[in-house]
């Protein structure tokens with residue numbers, strides 16, 4: 057596994073994976089259309105294929121670079137965009153992924169590692185924390201598109217003979233997450249409070265989420281390179297934290313005096329989601345190392361400096 061393509065390598069999670077792979081001595085290419093990503097995130101030592109997965113020529117990039125492995129992260133990852141424009145979400149996530157999987161047929165690609173989501177595809181559950189075998193009940197178009205992306209990977213890997221591993225993340229946070237987006241509550245709250253602006257909380261803030269720091273997610277991706285074929289892992293902290301607890305921690309770190317503005321709850325927000333990470337701990341020997349307090353402090357420092 058020497059040559060690796062990272063789709064979405066200009067984005068938040070993908071760019072951190074690229075950086076780590078380069079430190080580990082791999083030859084890396086980024087395949088990204090720079091829609092939600094940022095050119096400044098792309099490591100100088102990585103080759104860039106600026107291609108759209110939905111309507112670009114992925115096959116030429118694969119033939120040119122000859123990767124052994126693909127980390128697939130490129131996606132439209134906003135729940136609200138998926139509600140406003142489900143066709144755009146489906147084109148990017150479902151058809152874009154399908155094009156990638158087809159382009160890997162009969163090539164050098166031996167394995168695809170897919171970044172998927174826990175919260176959005178498990179949906180509202182009766183079981184906490186939910187395991188990889190819990191029922192899949194997406195309640196947003198984004199959840200449906202990410203789940204479909206998993207299912208197509210299972211089918212195409214079977215048809216075309218490459219291996220796969222799927223990682224279902226909790227709420228990933230850390231440096232480079234877009235503070236003006238809508239997906240990363242920690243960066244959004246920290247960004248607004250540092251500017252002296254007020255924060256909107258949808259609902260009463262009691263919603264529970266499972267937050268996991270970016271470097272722990274990168275560790276899991278590297279370990280997944282040697283994971284068994286057809287494996288699925290939750291990558292999470294296994295701990296529930298409320299939105300109000302997150303707000304209180306960030307308020308204190310940013311020394312803000314602003315109180316949150318409470319807004320009506322959004323229909324596609326699940327009440328509570330916690331992911332059981334026991335399988336990744338046991339089989340991947342993955343150990344999440346960064347506490348929520350330390351991770352949030354690093355994120356606030358990064359936003360302060362940038």
Ligand SMILES: NC(=O)c1ccc[n+]([C@@H]2O[C@H](COP(=O)([O-])OP(=O)(O)OC[C@H]3O[C@@H](n4cnc5c(N)ncnc54)[C@H](O)[C@@H]3O)[C@@H](O)[C@H]2O)c1
Nearest residue numbers: 064066067068069089090091092093108109130131173228
């Ligand atoms: N951030 C999280 O908390 C989280 C949680 C669960 C799963 N995920 C998954 O992890 C992956 C990365 O998320 P992120 O937070 O880094 O998002 P991001 O928006 O920062 O990165 C996505 C990258 O994909 C690129 N991209 C989007 N559509 C594309 C297309 N059609 N063709 C080529 N490139 C395209 C964007 O330009 C961007 O660089 C996504 O697949 C997302 O579903 C993220």
